[in-house]
Amino acid sequence: MIFSYNKEAVGDVLVAIVDNSGSEKVSFERKGNVAKVFTADKTVGYNFFDVSTYLNDLEGQGQVFLTESQVISLNEQLSDAGFDANLVADNSPKFVVGYVKECVPHEDSDHLSVTKIEVDNGEELQIVCGAPNIEQGQKVVVAKPGAMMPNGLIIWPGNLRGVDSYGMVCSAKELNLPNAPQVKGILVLPEDAVVGSEFKG
Structure with a gap:
């Protein structure tokens, strides 16, 4: 699990990368402020939009390392959006x-x-x-x-x-x-x- 945040370059979006898409075509499904990124056979990540509204202590420019409570907040966002997923941080x-x-x-x-x-x-x-x-x-x-x-x-x-x-x-x-x-x-x-x-x- 890799988290990346760069407000200057891509806006207030936290990218959570869970797998490698390789050369496979990726698709997107957005529900509210969360978008699922996936290929034909697996989920490769999630984009969390306006993330600073609920992770107000998020800092970084590139890879970021989240606390357990921050990951819990992301999982709540996934659940509220209707995605059946559970992110686990690996620090x-x-x-x-x-x-x-x-x-x-x-x-x-x-x-x-x-x-x-x-x-x-x-x-x-x-x-x-x-x-x-x-x-x-x-x-x-x-x-x-x-x-x-x-x-x-x-x-x-x-x-x-x-x-x-x-x-x-x-x-x-x-x-x-x-x-x-x-x-x-x-x-x-x-x-x-x-x-x-x-x-x-």
């Missing part, structure tokens, strides 16, 4: 320090690598990475599925040339860090970076 860190346990060339690419990266709570993610400087033994920044990048891109599980990928290894430029180098390559963290800890830049 667990989505940008974390990862340890590259394995890094091998992709069998169907001359520039991609298939990595196994340990993240929080001992979880291991398989991530296909195109950075030329990724190596086994590095500590890196991982954007887990459900992360929203500074440019608005949302990270979903995917498949690159036949290999499943569950996240993205980030560069300093992709993280919008100050003085990020323009050369292509992931951000390699110091050895004392704690695997599984949240990366805050």
Whole structure:
């Protein structure tokens, strides 16, 4: 579950993203101040219009993290509008320090690598990475599925040339860090970076 709010760009609208539409055609159904966004087989999100009238403490420009009481208010709006849905916020860190346990060339690419990266709570993610400087033994920044990048891109599980990928290894430029180098390559963290800890830049 990803929430996004940018009053300057799109008005007083909170966007709740629950799934990836991919390349599927999306449709909309609006009831009152709530619009459901869906494909032929699933709901992908909801738009809450005039949201500041009931979430008057909402702040942010891009991805926002809501409190439990704010999510309850959104669910009340969904129910009042006649939508049968229950939103659940996931505020667990989505940008974390990862340890590259394995890094091998992709069998169907001359520039991609298939990595196994340990993240929080001992979880291991398989991530296909195109950075030329990724190596086994590095500590890196991982954007887990459900992360929203500074440019608005949302990270979903995917498949690159036949290999499943569950996240993205980030560069300093992709993280919008100050003085990020323009050369292509992931951000390699110091050895004392704690695997599984949240990366805050």
